[in-house]
Amino acid sequence: MVTATSIDARIKEAKRRLAQERGTVVKDWGGRIPIALIYPNSYYIGMSNLGFQSIYGLTNIDDRFVCERVFFEEAGTRDVRAPMPLVGLESQRPLADYAVLAFSISYEMDYVNVARTLKAAGVPLYACDRGDNDPLVIFGGPCAITNPEPIAPFFDAIAIGEGETMLAAMLDIVYDGAQGARGEVLQALAKVPGVYVPVLHPDNGRVARQYVHNLDDYATTTRVLTPETSLSDMHVIEVARGCGRGCRFCIAGYVFRPMRPRLLASLEAQAEQGLKLTDRIGLLGAAVADHPQLDELVQWLYKKGARVSISSLRIDNLTDAILSGLDKGGVRNVTVAPEAGSERLRRFVNKRLDEDQILAGIERVARFGIRQMKFYYIVGLPTEADEDAQAIVDLTLKGRAIVERLKAPTRFVLDISPFVPKPGTAFQWLPMARPEVTRQRLNLIARQLRPRGVEVKWDPPEESEVQTLLSRGGRELARVISAVPDNSTGAWRRTLRDFNVNVESYVYKPYPLLGHLPWDVVDTGLDPRFFRLELRKSYEDRLSRGCPTVPDPQRPCHLCGVC
Template identity: 30%
Template sequence: GSVRRRVLMDLDGGFAPSGMIVPSSEIIHDRVGVEVFRGCTRGCRFCQAGVVSRPVRERSPERVAGIARDLLVMSGYDEVGLVSLASCDYSGIERVVDLLGPDLSAKNFRLSLPSLRMDAFSVELADRLEELGRGGLTFAPEAGTQRLRDVINKGISQKEMEDTFREVFSRGWERVKLYFMMGLPTETMDDIEAIMEISLLARDIGRRLGKRPKIGVSVAGFVPKPHTPFQWEAQATVEDLAMKGGTLKRMAKKAGIGLNYHEPAQTFLEGVLARGDRRIAAVIERAWRDGARFDGWTECFDMGRWMNAFDSEGVDPKEYTCRTRGAEEAFPWEVVDVGVSRSFLWSERERALSGDLTPDCRGGSCNLCGWHVEMPALFCRALRRAGARIEMTEGMSPHPRISLGPALPVGVPALGEPLEVWIGNWEERFGGSINSLLPRGVTVLRYGVVEGRPRLSEECTAALYRIIFREERAFERIREMISGGWMPVGHSLCISASGNWIDVAVSSPGQTGGGTIVKSLVKEGVAGSWSELLVTRLAVGSWSGKSVRPLPCGGGGRG
């Protein structure tokens, strides 16, 4: 069996340090760090922390401010860093600035944030931080081209980057640091060269605004991590990373841009440790006995010592890094259940290779990263609490007779989905009480007893998708296309336009529907990426000749 990770849901009630060890010498993070929230739903496909730390849980601004004050008094530091995976997404950040601002200003202390997202950058917030001591700003585009940013689900457009640089330099900031990765899946040399093009773009925008911008670039080698959509991917070789790093160094030197990047050999070793199994434990001990210490420091790192340890233990390190895993390969880390299904991760990998974005589900509709794994069990528990006896399948390993309709395309929310369950002792009160037993966000709209009908998989032959456009000019363009007979997919049944959206009925209700429509819109130049659209599945059922008709659910009632 697997080990399910435990989740602290109440950060305010959980432990928070009131003291810390303060070293006598300067360290990299030479400040007080306060965690403002835990978890992230941005969905960056390279990020392990974004998967294993779900769901999002915030600490209250009052609690954040209290922890910060205690640690400042105890430590003697003069700076507070608000720490999380995406601090710009913290809903209470302005309130924290209000609570801490007067105290920090009176003592000439500073408030800082870690790397910022360009698509979540707040000029107003930057101005507030400026009042508490101006330093530099750090952004993490991660990849040089729009194509590759879509692959990793970063989704930052060229326009968003240009707008951010313009806002930053126009308001007086001069130091900007940019984080990138190299060795990402599907990467080409065009993507590598674009890293320096973005850096030069930032510098040129700053100069045009009369500033003397100082642009720093940091590039790390990509390491595929467990529990991410890229856990199946091969890692770039040491030789490949060295070649790409050398190209960047030459371009940076010519352009006068400061550049540092991670040593390829260290990235290779990190990849072995990241996806290793129990055999790697003996290798680590061997390297330690041979003198390996502080190997995260370049001056202390000795790859030869590690290769000797691999040889001594009969382990081939390339077996862990340089091969693509098969879809069905079992992984040693899957003994830990982090709450996100393997099928969701595989679907995200497929979307990555197709260049499809998955929107952030925080504050909006769920991306159902465990839908077809968790939802049947969720309904079974609710029905049992209501007193229902769910029938079981036959065979060696019986399981509840419950099934869902066609799987949603990943990243597409739904307003009404069918579900069927076999109940041996049906009573009307089960339907009437079901919603009070389900978690918030999951609601039964209608229910009923159905006999002698085909299975859902046979009856669900059509789906209706709504695509909302965030820009008016995009909608004007789509009207012209519809008038010209445009059909987004070969199995389109009908298209209608109204307001700032279009409704598209298709005869493939499963995975191909919503994603294929978005691909068509991007190909036609109507949208640059998924982030410019909001796609929702409105209905699943059968085609009536004019519309998608939801499946009837018998003579029951409303939930």
């Protein structure tokens, strides 16, 4: 139960974190509407999320509002189901004091934490049960763009797309309707392009994803520096948004189209601001290495005395200029994503990358003395066989041989994820591989590579099963999510059994190509016929060309339907 002691402990922890931060916005509540910006996971994970930080900064620019951060953290007891006191980080006020509860949700596995947060706050879980005196509950983030339906009944409004495009209009409506009826506010929100109001569905039909056409209109950078993140005291800059490569399993390659690089001058200006606080600069994006001026940016940052880190690089785009800048800036880790070990399977997912390119990239990294290379792989992809898993082993050992020949210090880390079919991708109709098959292939890889000094780690296939269920389900799952006491595999299995959920139909069977899909409420802008074409190309061993790195508005591409 929530006690005075537990509340005091939470307040003490909030004050400790605030003392370490730089860039925190603290406002007087007088005359302002309070908004709780909630990340349904820990402070460490939430503050590592650049989208969460950006919305925090943009909302606080509007002086009509005070926006404070809230994070979901366990109570620190042996009973993980124990309720935890939730307070705003900046003022340590309880959630009941806020007029708006705005969730930023990036991962389906956080859905249980959403339900637990609302319950702990004493807010009616379902939107249909709330009255005029209850807070407005909204959410945005990647999960809103792919498939918001499993948790749609919990929310009054959902922002479909990139938040910068909708934020100002939504804030105006909240301000104007502060003393009005909830129904009138919801009707007004439903008229904002990109805003989905579930209680009015299907009256407001499909909701079109909104995206920023000119990224340089908004600075997407770290707003609050803190040592308690995966990017400790690093000023992170979004270099570009979207990815034009078109990997058929990847959300970033589809629902964040088109690829939009920022201007070099804009990136330099954002970096200048960050360098006033720290010498650590992080470059973030789904396709950082595809930025046409990345070489110049890295060299400019080095000359400014910055220590540069890059989120993930294309192994075929690892130029000497980039590696030189990273090396001089003290970077010791490089992350790449071959995704599959065999060229056949890479072609299946539309990854234009052959073995020679991968090995050449490894050699280039080793020659610069980079201490660690992390490789992202997926196991359990459609059509995958044991030989494809063995190909990961063979490719890794060839890379190790290069490192050993050069006597380089580079160690290898393999980070492997089970395939999860995601809405809004060409593989959205396909089933997940069964956990026993995935685990057998993971073990095949690990038992050969770990003795050779290669670190091999992976996400549990059983957790990926739940993620697939939540990715591909509909509103009928809301009652299940509300009943799951915690995110453990055992809790999920018991609850799914109690509710007689047919996991097989959600996870291990293909969805019909021409049938209704739970996420059809979202119009990402991509033509379903394009997805079906891409899926057919996979099985025909055909590659597709990527999007232009810099879209030409005078000569738009109409292949997928976005441009």
